[in-house]
Amino acid sequence: MPDVRAVPDPGGRPAGTPATRSVRRATVLVRLLRHRSGSIGLILTTTFVLLAIAGPWIAPHDPARPNYRNLTAGVQREHWLGTDAFGRDTLSRVLAGARYSISIGLAATVLGALVGGAWGLWSGYAGGRVDGLSMRLVDVMLAFPGILIAIGLVTITGPGVGPVIFASAVFGVPIFARLTRASTMAMKERAFVEAAHALGARGGRVMVRHLLPSVIAPVIVFATLRSGTTLLVASGLSFLGLGVQPPAPEWGGMLSDAQLYLAVQPLMAFAPGIAITLAVLGFNLLGDGLRDVLDPTLRT
Amino acid sequence: MTAYVAKRLVQAVPTLLGVVVLVFFFVRALPGDPARLYVGTDADLATVEAARRQFGLDRSLPEQFVFYVRGLAEGNLGRSFRARMPASQVIARHFRATLVLASIAVSVATVLGVALGVAAALRRGSLVDLGITSASILGISTPSFFLGILLIYLFAVEWRVLPVAGSVSPRGLVLPAATLAAAGLGTIARFARSSLLETLGNDYIRTAYAKGLASGRVIGKHAIRNALIPVVTIIGLQFGFLLSGTVIVETVFNFHGLGWLLIQSIESRDYPVIQGLLLVFALQFVLINLLIDMLYAAIDPRISYA
Numbered sequence A: 001m002p003d004v005r006a007v008p009d010p011g012g013r014p015a016g017t018p019a020t021r022s023v024r025r026a027t028v029l030v031r032l033l034r035h036r037s038g039s040i041g042l043i044l045t046t047t048f049v050l051l052a053i054a055g056p057w058i059a060p061h062d063p064a065r066p067n068y069r070n071l072t073a074g075v076q077r078e079h080w081l082g083t084d085a086f087g088r089d090t091l092s093r094v095l096a097g098a099r100y101s102i103s104i105g106l107a108a109t110v111l112g113a114l115v116g117g118a119w120g121l122w123s124g125y126a127g128g129r130v131d132g133l134s135m136r137l138v139d140v141m142l143a144f145p146g147i148l149i150a151i152g153l154v155t156i157t158g159p160g161v162g163p164v165i166f167a168s169a170v171f172g173v174p175i176f177a178r179l180t181r182a183s184t185m186a187m188k189e190r191a192f193v194e195a196a197h198a199l200g201a202r203g204g205r206v207m208v209r210h211l212l213p214s215v216i217a218p219v220i221v222f223a224t225l226r227s228g229t230t231l232l233v234a235s236g237l238s239f240l241g242l243g244v245q246p247p248a249p250e251w252g253g254m255l256s257d258a259q260l261y262l263a264v265q266p267l268m269a270f271a272p273g274i275a276i277t278l279a280v281l282g283f284n285l286l287g288d289g290l291r292d293v294l295d296p297t298l299r300t
Numbered sequence B: 001m002t003a004y005v006a007k008r009l010v011q012a013v014p015t016l017l018g019v020v021v022l023v024f025f026f027v028r029a030l031p032g033d034p035a036r037l038y039v040g041t042d043a044d045l046a047t048v049e050a051a052r053r054q055f056g057l058d059r060s061l062p063e064q065f066v067f068y069v070r071g072l073a074e075g076n077l078g079r080s081f082r083a084r085m086p087a088s089q090v091i092a093r094h095f096r097a098t099l100v101l102a103s104i105a106v107s108v109a110t111v112l113g114v115a116l117g118v119a120a121a122l123r124r125g126s127l128v129d130l131g132i133t134s135a136s137i138l139g140i141s142t143p144s145f146f147l148g149i150l151l152i153y154l155f156a157v158e159w160r161v162l163p164v165a166g167s168v169s170p171r172g173l174v175l176p177a178a179t180l181a182a183a184g185l186g187t188i189a190r191f192a193r194s195s196l197l198e199t200l201g202n203d204y205i206r207t208a209y210a211k212g213l214a215s216g217r218v219i220g221k222h223a224i225r226n227a228l229i230p231v232v233t234i235i236g237l238q239f240g241f242l243l244s245g246t247v248i249v250e251t252v253f254n255f256h257g258l259g260w261l262l263i264q265s266i267e268s269r270d271y272p273v274i275q276g277l278l279l280v281f282a283l284q285f286v287l288i289n290l291l292i293d294m295l296y297a298a299i300d301p302r303i304s305y306a
Helices: A018-034 A036-058 A090-126 A128-142 A148-157 A161-187 A191-198 A203-239 A251-259 A267-294 B002-029 B034-039 B045-055 B061-073 B087-122 B127-141 B144-158 B170-200 B203-210 B215-252 B258-267 B271-299
Strands: none
Touching (some): A036 A090, A036 A267, A090 A251, A128 A161, A128 B002, A148 B002, A148 B271, A191 A203, A203 A251, A203 B215, A251 A267, A267 B127, B144 B215
């Protein structure tokens, strides 16, 4: 079942010439900055991506160093967000944890979009039996609601960063496949594809040079929206104890640890919880903004 | 209509067959040996072998598969390794809890979501609209495990008005149901708002106003009904995702429903229960999709499946 926020756009246009393309890219950014929620999303997302890069360096303390004389502390001069059950600095752990949570979410989304996109493009272009069979497979994958596929895969592979990325990526593959297939089907009947065929272009070339540019806009918009969901799933796996394992400061895992100390030190839960929420909010707002700017035919 | 339902059910058969096969191989791909797990690490080899025979795991994979499929055909999910009773009974025991939880959550999310969405659409651009749209996107973005913990902190730790753990009692259901409803509520409100706004832009709405109908009547009779059609899809989808969403919410609240049972059964490698649960989840998803399509016909007289 495709995510309903994104209905594939059958009326996209072929890619412009290089010159118009770079102009269009600049206007997209300007229009995004003028878009109220889009600009907030862009700022939030940029901040979190920068944190994922620089987080461990700007952390005031070593996120892994325990201090048994200062357990579950509240706000202190030395520890702005207090300390956890091992006396580790919560602020440093949230900052360092961005590298885990954000990179996992982004990597899984990109991987899912690439594989699902290629699948959908190929299936939609090939048509016929191949398409019928491959869409049946998508149906089977989609018959398991939401997070179940990710839970199943990560239980088989065992915990860790790689498995979480893999499981969260597979969770997105069938949806990207269906979305890309729908746009491809609509697009391959258009005159410019026929022209490419008439000029002797082969299937692979038609797919990559002609179909891909015209179906990619909705995929990018959807991938942005999807990043938030993927982040939720990935941190959910770690929250369930199936994903990234302690002592790594992954936000979902931190929340799971913090639940035990809720009555003692709620800051332990609030800090990573608010971090995930803001990051997901950022991706969702950016996705909404991008959709409004890039592709007005996609509805909310 | 009956013919349509029958056709749809027949169409679902290949999907469900795929699910049946996938589920079988999934549980057997799980690392670890259930027989060893159940008799304990210090049991001797003979005891492990006996357990393996009892679970039917001593047979070859094809034999196990035939056994499993034949059982399914007779409506038999096998015996739970852990509870030592039919897996269907184990699942049935936890089904009611999740059904109650999910039904409350989806009802709250639907009623409040549609009401808020309509309110926002009718006052487009106002502070009310801004508030509702912001709250909706925040609800969608908040992970259920964080919202659940936040609610536990406020209502169970700080104010001590509700229990920490969820249970099938009026007080025990409040927090898990609220947590589960939040994300769906946001999605439904957003969808109801945009759908109504789109409908209000149609010519027939202008016609209705032009012929002098009161605005309440135009909106109530003409706009809402048409705007509702896409909203029904979202509500159905939410319900489909709700049962799997309960995995996390039930873990946060230690609520003994199907989601909780799934995590427990995966941990204890209880093959028959995992298989049964996954089949139940997949089947309800397929049925809900069918139900949505039938609801379309009920709301929109232009759609008929005759």
